[in-house]
Amino acid sequence: MARLRPQDAERRRAAGPDFLEALARGLAVLQAFGPERRQMTLAEVARVVDLPRATARRALLTLAQLGHLETDGRLFRLTPRVLRLAAGYLGGNGASTILQPRCERLSLAIGEPCSAAVLDGEEIVFIAYGQPTPMLNVTTIVGWRLPAFCTALGRVLLAGLPDAELEAFLARLRPEPVTRLTELDPAAIRAQVLETRAQGFALVDQEAEIGFRSLAVPLRRYDGRVVAALNLGMHTERGSAVILHERVLPLLRAEAEEISAQLV
Known part of the structure; x- marks a missing residue:
């Protein structure tokens, strides 16, 4: 065998x-x-x-x-038949149904791509995506995976884990660079996740993609558990980290509060 x-x-x-x-x-x-x-x-x-x-x-x-x-x-x-495997999750998961139109609306309002993801092992999986212009097919993004440790979405989701699960994740983590700015020091990654937990959002600057900044907030269900994360990204030439913090964060938090009221 x-x-x-x-x-x-x-x-x-x-x-x-x-x-x-x-x-x-x-x-x-x-x-x-x-x-x-x-x-x-x-x-x-x-x-x-x-x-x-x-x-x-x-x-x-x-x-x-x-x-x-x-x-x-x-x-x-x-073949396209493999999409049936994802269709059951996306169609049966209330979060995906709720988040897709929300991401589309928020993206149009701010003029930047907006996404939502869940944690799957050491990666995040995109379950909803919106963009201000139809340059990309949404189906190419939904289901896409990225490392959790170096993304804003991932750090928010990791911050929502119970302490024991977070420590287990960090203990088995073997970070590899995604860009030249990716943080690889385990102690620094742990500190960033704990900072995310304390402040309630994550801002990641070009660690997952050069020229791209991302801001993410948690989405909590009725019992306070983090079940997904909401993210808005911006090319570096279109806005600084300060703009993301001052202009985008309040909008993301307000949207997250409305969404969380619908999650069960």
Whole structure:
């Protein structure tokens, strides 16, 4: 039987005998594809997912038979059918339904892109996105992932974690640079997250993208738990950090308060 990666083996030990290795491998194969790996050979998939070629081949052919992948005999790529996996979450998640029109409205009002995200492991996942001009397809942003530690959205979501979960996240974090300005010192990252928790917002300046500043605030449900974060970004030439703090922060906080009243 093919071995699982260390993190997957740990999940199996935690889950006990009900853990399905074949399902875990199949999902890992699907998740291996992305913007930087739009199509791959069998050998490439096996290397990325860290599985024997025979195991990776069975997973790829099964997913192709189910319609989630297509192949020309050598290269494999995702098909639109994989969107069904996300559709259930986006359609059934009340937060996504509430946040999409809010992001669109706020983006038009301020003239800058507005987004919302949730925390998934060590990454944030965008669940809503609005922009003032139709330059990008919203579907290219929704579902997009970024590291949590160096983004405004991520720091807000990390700040909302219970102490034990935050410390566990920081203990396993191995930060890698996204830009030349990305903070990589674990102690400094921890201090930034705690500062975010204390002040109730995060302002990140070019750590995730050069030439781009982001400001984010938490979205809390009825019991005070942070379930998502709301963000507005601005190119550096369009506004300083002071402008974001003085002009945008009050608007984001007011919007977050209205949204939180609808979250359950």
